Amino acid sequence: MAQVTREQREEVIRHFRYKGVLTDNVPYGSGHINDTYRLTFEAEGGSCIRVILQRMNSTVFARPVELMENITGVTSHLRKKIEENGGDPERETLNVIPASDGKPYYQDSLGDYWRSYKFITDATSYDQVEDPRHFYQSAVAFGNFQKLLADYPAETLYETIKGFHDTKARFQVFKEAVERDCMNRAASVEKEIQFVLDREGVANCFSEMQSRGEIPLRVTHNDTKLNNIMIDDRTGKGICVIDLDTVMPGLAVNDFGDSIRFGASTAAEDETDLGKVSCSMELFELYAKGYIEGCGGKLTKKEIELMPMGAKVMTFECGMRFLTDYLQGDTYFKIHRRDHNLDRCRTQFKLVEDMERKWYTMKEIIEKYNSLA
Numbered sequence: 001m002a003q004v005t006r007e008q009r010e011e012v013i014r015h016f017r018y019k020g021v022l023t024d025n026v027p028y029g030s031g032h033i034n035d036t037y038r039l040t041f042e043a044e045g046g047s048c049i050r051v052i053l054q055r056m057n058s059t060v061f062a063r064p065v066e067l068m069e070n071i072t073g074v075t076s077h078l079r080k081k082i083e084e085n086g087g088d089p090e091r092e093t094l095n096v097i098p099a100s101d102g103k104p105y106y107q108d109s110l111g112d113y114w115r116s117y118k119f120i121t122d123a124t125s126y127d128q129v130e131d132p133r134h135f136y137q138s139a140v141a142f143g144n145f146q147k148l149l150a151d152y153p154a155e156t157l158y159e160t161i162k163g164f165h166d167t168k169a170r171f172q173v174f175k176e177a178v179e180r181d182c183m184n185r186a187a188s189v190e191k192e193i194q195f196v197l198d199r200e201g202v203a204n205c206f207s208e209m210q211s212r213g214e215i216p217l218r219v220t221h222n223d224t225k226l227n228n229i230m231i232d233d234r235t236g237k238g239i240c241v242i243d244l245d246t247v248m249p250g251l252a253v254n255d256f257g258d259s260i261r262f263g264a265s266t267a268a269e270d271e272t273d274l275g276k277v278s279c280s281m282e283l284f285e286l287y288a289k290g291y292i293e294g295c296g297g298k299l300t301k302k303e304i305e306l307m308p309m310g311a312k313v314m315t316f317e318c319g320m321r322f323l324t325d326y327l328q329g330d331t332y333f334k335i336h337r338r339d340h341n342l343d344r345c346r347t348q349f350k351l352v353e354d355m356e357r358k359w360y361t362m363k364e365i366i367e368k369y370n371s372l373a
């Protein structure tokens with residue numbers, strides 16, 4: 001996408017009919033997907049009102065109107081629930097500010113789509129786990145999100161990225177990439193390829209359980225990173241789940257599993273010293289405890305029981321995607337060095353092996369909280 005210009009931003013701001021005088025307009029946050037700005041308006045009497053203005057990423061999300069329909073549906077539901085529970089809907093959910101024509105977005109004269117949210121004050125989104133309590137708070141917040149949306153009809157949501165966690169389909173794409181071997185790289189990664197082929201059952205298990213009706217379709221977030229949670233500066237509590245672009249129908253265990261995949265790993269995703277890579281059982285337990293508490297009894301016993309499997313499936317899927325991209329010539333994930341995707345694939349498979357080794361510990365941890373849930 002082209003850089004946002006000042007004229008473009010001015011045109012967009014005119015189409016949101018904000019109250020007050022614009023006194024500040026700055027790029028904001030450290031998100032990688034959208035272009036985010038914070039606007040400050042001075043209202044009569046000198047009070048300040050802040051809003052978030054975002055240009056949506058049309059490369060990643062091809063259907064912004066459907067995406068905003070998902071977001072307005074989900075946030076209206078959250079607002080109702082938060083009010084019923086006596087919470088503060090201005091801070092505990094995103095609030096879409098409609099454009100002047102009443103639509104939840106504005107399409108500018110260059111064709112880009114924009115949206116605006118009320119600014120959540122006195123809260124921070126952290127990029128790194130600086131304190132394990134933040135990781136725990138993110139678990140409670142994502143669990144609570146699941147709880148509040150447990151009665152939302154998940155099947156009415158659009159899939160903003162088709163087949164995002166269809167691990168079974170991704171396994172087939174992987175096999176095709178091995179067969180085509182367009183970069184002649186397959187021979188050099190035989191071990192990694194075999195690692196995937198040995199685990200077809202892992203790739204297929206959730207789709208089979210779903211077709212047998214053993215696990216329910218849920219509203220899932222699909223980007224359950226720490227920096228998509230606003231943590232209250234005063235109380236230290238995770239108050240709001242943000243970044244709802246990837247809200248889709250899916251499996252709660254996958255949201256849980258993806259958080260473990262990157263949050264409970266002892267090393268960076270592209271660490272080359274595999275000796276440093278493991279899945280921390282302390283962090284696994286901390287997150288599991290927070291997530292189960294946050295879900296407040298809305299997960300089934302079966303879903304809770306499957307949480308270790310969620311962690312393994314998400315980590316396996318991610319490693320398999322890195323390897324697929326490596327075989328296809330690094331066309332999807334941005335690389336910063338040769339074999340970057342292969343390094344990433346290896347950390348994920350190291351984590352999968354570590355989880356397999358610690359399987360009974362993970363099961364026991366979950367069992368403990370499942371009996372309390």
Ligand SMILES: Nc1ncnc2c1ncn2[C@@H]1O[C@H](COP(=O)(O)OP(=O)(O)O)[C@@H](O)[C@H]1O
Pocket residue numbers: 028029030031032033034035036052094117118119120121125227228242243244245
């Ligand atoms: N309603 C909001 N109030 C305050 N800050 C916000 C709000 N929405 C987003 N932000 C800030 O902007 C950053 C980027 O927004 P996000 O929607 O996560 O975009 P991306 O998809 O690019 O990650 C967030 O990490 C957060 O710091």
Ligand SMILES: [Mg+2]
Pocket residue numbers: 031032227228243
């Ligand atoms: Mg984000």
